[in-house]
Amino acid sequence: MNGEAGRGKLIVLSAPSGSGKTTIAREIIRLNPNIRFSVSATTRRQRDGERDGDDYFFLTREEFRRRVDGGEFVEWEELFGNYYGTLRSELDRAIRENRNLLFDVDVKGGLSIQKAYPAALMIFIRTPGVEILKQRLRKRKTETEEVLSMRLDRVPMELSMGDRYTHQVVNDDLATAVGEVHEIIQKYLQS
Numbered sequence: 353m354n355g356e357a358g359r360g361k362l363i364v365l366s367a368p369s370g371s372g373k374t375t376i377a378r379e380i381i382r383l384n385p386n387i388r389f390s391v392s393a394t395t396r397r398q399r400d401g402e403r404d405g406d407d408y409f410f411l412t413r414e415e416f417r418r419r420v421d422g423g424e425f426v427e428w429e430e431l432f433g434n435y436y437g438t439l440r441s442e443l444d445r446a447i448r449e450n451r452n453l454l455f456d457v458d459v460k461g462g463l464s465i466q467k468a469y470p471a472a473l474m475i476f477i478r479t480p481g482v483e484i485l486k487q488r489l490r491k492r493k494t495e496t497e498e499v500l501s502m503r504l505d506r507v508p509m510e511l512s513m514g515d516r517y518t519h520q521v522v523n524d525d526l527a528t529a530v531g532e533v534h535e536i537i538q539k540y541l542q543s
């Protein structure tokens with residue numbers, strides 16, 4: 353990957369669950385036809401409104417493990433009782449289509465991608481505080497109480513690892529945060 357300006361570049365977006373990174377990622381894709389969303393594989397349950405092959409590739413645990421054994425992942429993690437991973441085929445497709453690729457991955461996955469591709473753009477999304485993050489996560493109504501508390505338990509570790517990302521954006525007002533992320537990406541693609 354890499355090379356020509358604005359082609360074949362990698363952008364990593366990470367944040368604690370509920371911070372708004374998927375919402376921001378979708379807006380960025382809408383604003384930049386040159387950027388593809390890296391569709392991860394996961395074993396978690398499909399949420400209302402999510403489409404298989406668009407938001408995630410929804411796999412059984414057996415299928416996921418089989419693909420791990422087959423070397424199909426660039427990185428993968430077990431998070432909140434489920435597997436999540438970046439498929440090599442997503443990178444291959446972006447190279448074939450000569451497009452940039454945006455990853456929505458957790459902090460450990462993001463740092464693994466950076467290790468493999470040091471030129472990747474690293475952006476970390478924060479909320480103005482943990483209370484707001486909790487409120488957003490609860491309001492999303494996608495998790496059971498058990499999974500919700502697993503997600504919240506992981507927040508301090510994720511926030512401390514977030515300091516290793518080059519760019520930090522606070523998602524208070526959504527439009528402002530999208531504007532900031534968009535600007536960081538535009539500069540990177542032109543560099």
Ligand code: ADP
Pocket residue numbers: 367368369370371372373374375376488489491492523524525526527
């Ligand atoms: P993540 O992908 O980081 O888990 P989401 O993008 O799913 O987070 O956002 C979590 C919830 O917060 C969603 O219901 C989303 O609509 C909402 N949300 C995102 N950004 C904002 C914001 N700036 N202000 C208020 N609500 C937001």
Ligand code: 5GP
Pocket residue numbers: 366367368369392393396427428429431436437438439456457458459460461462
């Ligand atoms: P969610 O279940 O809310 O969609 O995602 C939970 C967490 O998994 C989020 O932090 C999300 O960024 C992360 N995630 C999604 N796909 C991947 C992936 O391919 N690899 C890693 N490491 N994390 C992922």
